[in-house]
Amino acid sequence: KAGVTQTPRYLIKTRGQQVTLSCSPISGHRSVSWYQQTPGQGLQFLFEYFSETQRNKGNFPGRFSGRQFSNSRSEMNVSTLELGDSALYLCASSILQGNTGELFFGEGSRLTVL
Amino acid sequence: GIQVEQSPPDLILQEGANSTLRCNFSDSVNNLQWFHQNPWGQLINLFYIPSGTKQNGRLSATTVATERYSLLYISSSQTTDSGVYFCAVFDNYGQNFVFGPGTRLSVLP
Numbered sequence: 358k359a360g361v362t363q364t365p366r367y368l369i370k371t372r373g374q375q376v377t378l379s380c381s382p383i384s385g386h387r388s389v390s391w392y393q394q395t396p397g398q399g400l401q402f403l404f405e406y407f408s409e410t411q412r413n414k415g416n417f418p419g420r421f422s423g424r425q426f427s428n429s430r431s432e433m434n435v436s437t438l439e440l441g442d443s444a445l446y447l448c449a450s451s452i453l454q455g456n457t458g459e460l461f462f463g464e465g466s467r468l469t470v471l
Numbered sequence: 472g473i474q475v476e477q478s479p480p481d482l483i484l485q486e487g488a489n490s491t492l493r494c495n496f497s498d499s500v501n502n503l504q505w506f507h508q509n510p511w512g513q514l515i516n517l518f519y520i521p522s523g524t525k526q527n528g529r530l531s532a533t534t535v536a537t538e539r540y541s542l543l544y545i546s547s548s549q550t551t552d553s554g555v556y557f558c559a560v561f562d563n564y565g566q567n568f569v570f571g572p573g574t575r576l577s578v579l580p
Contacts, residue, residue, distance in 0.1 A: 402567040405567065447514060462514035
């Protein structure tokens with residue numbers, strides 16, 4: 358079956374703009390979580406959605422937001438982009454939420470902010 | 472929250488050599504996974520191994536939960552094994568997965 362699909366794969370934005378990233382989980386998976394990966398901070402948890410509800414949020418400013426739709430697809434949005442938002446954004450899906458799930462990752466969306 | 476350390480940070484091997492990667496964590500866990508990040512950035516599942524030992528081809532992993540560490544063994548390494556290896560554990564306090572800093576492996580032909 359198809360894996361986790363993230364779009365777009367690459368994008369370039371300028372400071373102050375906003376960006377929306379999309380993630381389609383593996384069929385049947387209801388949990389979607391997002392991670393930011395930078396050379397300096399490594400992989401950091403952004404948020405987790407399960408059944409259209411945000412279950413947990415990492416230590417990121419309010420400019421980072423997300424949502425999940427009834428078909429389990431998820432989007433994350435970053436508003437008022439800053440240079441430091443340049444990163445690889447990874448989405449993971451899991452059958453179950455939280456501790457009970459095994460994570461499966463997409464290929465990521467690589468964002469460059471100029 | 473839970474702290475995750477990985478060692479060594481960098482490892483260079485000749486093709487055919489064996490290696491052991493280590494993951495230490497600061498609190499008890501009941502969900503631990505190993506991933507390989509390929510040069511294109513995708514994280515590939517290697518093992519879901521909260522305890523015990525598993526093997527998959529040339530790779531095997533062991534988690535000793537009571538002593539708070541996990542080991543990933545790579546035997547007869549190949550150039551395609553190059554990349555960064557991460558362990559991730561579930562933080563029961565923060566209710567999210569925490570990743571270690573990774574081990575960067577380079578396998579030379």
